[in-house]
Amino acid sequence: MQLVKVGLCAFGMSGKVFHAPFLKEHPGFFMTAVVERTKQESKSKYPVSTIYKSVAEMVQNADIDLVIVNTPVQTHFEYVKMALEAGKNVIVEKPFTVDVSEAETLVKLAKEKNLFLSVYQNRRFDRDYLQVQNMIADGKLGTLKEVEIRFDRFRTEPSTKEHKENPQLKGSGALHDLGSHLIDQATQLFGFPEKLFADVFSMKGSAFANDYFEILLFYKNDLRVRLKSSVFSKEARYAYILHGDNGSLLQERSDNQENELVGGAIPTFNEDWTKPRTEPDGILNYLTENSETERTLTSSQPGNYMNYYQEIYEHIVFRSALPSTGSEIIKNMKIIEAALESSRQGKVVELKDY
Structure with missing residues (x-):
């Protein structure tokens, strides 16, 4: 090898x-x-x-x-x-x-x-995101009309990391940090939007970098995708909410790889290494072919950040597709910049200008 x-x-x-x-x-x-x-x-x-x-x-x-x-x-x-x-x-x-x-x-x-x-972009390999991706591909939701993706925490005290908390430093704050994940997932699932409206600010006060954002992405065919994050969220909510013309999906943010790694877990190659879930982490409610309502509890399959490195290795050795290329992620950066501008101006921003 x-x-x-x-x-x-x-x-x-x-x-x-x-x-x-x-x-x-x-x-x-x-x-x-x-x-x-x-x-x-x-x-x-x-x-x-x-x-x-x-x-x-x-x-x-x-x-x-x-x-x-x-x-x-x-x-x-x-x-x-x-x-x-x-x-x-x-x-x-x-x-x-x-x-x-x-x-x-x-x-x-x-x-x-x-x-x-x-x-x-490791969160492309989270179990919850992969479940959403699979459910969309399955088609049971029909044509999607409204989607919300959120990443909330309860961290009311500022961290000691200057590069994340100082509002005078470019790139600080939740929009660049967590927003880069949510924006990436949205663009992976739905492509580049036509325009957006955003609200970005610091709930802890102006002395700190933004810790809250809400971005509404406008797509063709009237699809709306909302991305949201707050550090004042004590009670967990569904991280993914999808509504289509044939049904809805509610999906928890259930991936635990980060916590397990922090706790000393050893990731393995070519097999699942995370602890198995014992309870469902989602709800699927849709109309069957007979127009009957089918409501089921769903369970996601394990994610694995090792797959990112496997894709890198296969690109180096076999010249297969490179994951999350720089040119691809530039589009996400454009959405971040447009969101900051939209928040400053308080108006919808056309992304054709970015």
Whole structure:
């Protein structure tokens, strides 16, 4: 099996939870290098990985084929550019960059260097999203008319992370953070909308970056898709609500991969590794071919973030399709920028201008 040598740009939560465990367990990857500026926490679990004090040092000196940029979003442009100029393929954490201009520059550079650039949209591999995707494909809902996707939390106190909380820093706030997931899911399911209206602000006060957003996406054929997130949501709600002309689907946000990884779970290659659910996580209510109402409790199948890395590996070795290309995610960045503009102006924004 061809071995892909990887360098990890940081060993914080993202590195410990979403990247290093999968690189270790996938037989096609080898985490050759990791950046830790002051600590050596990676040594206990990844003793053969060389620790570098800076991204520049790692990119210039490490024997690596692929760089994973999992640092704060405000540094993404600098580090992705650095890696591409050094001749390395790149995976960059969402939300890619702070704005469309930076994203377009990086996509252009990757093309010039004949390198690939993929954005880590791991929630395409959540069990709940995959269930929604399957239910839409099944056709029981008929023609969709109204969809809501939300990602709520109860975190009323600001975090200590400056890059996420400081409203003066471009790319801070929930819209770039959680919004990048919801927007990606909407565009994957329904494509690029025609226009939008958005409300984006901070419930904790103007001293903090936005922690609330509501975006209404307008599609052809009168489909409306609403994306919403709040940090003042103590009681869980259905994360996906879909209404069509033949039925409705209510789907919980039930994927638990992140929590299990934080708790020390080891992801496995080519098999499910998450704990099985014991209860249904959705409701499907639709009209049968005989126009009778059928209401059933539904159960999603396990998701697996390992599948993202498997798709990366297959692209490297077999030249199969690259997941979440930079050029594809630029469209999501355009929606983020349009949402901020819509909120500032208090009006509908046409996306043909983006």
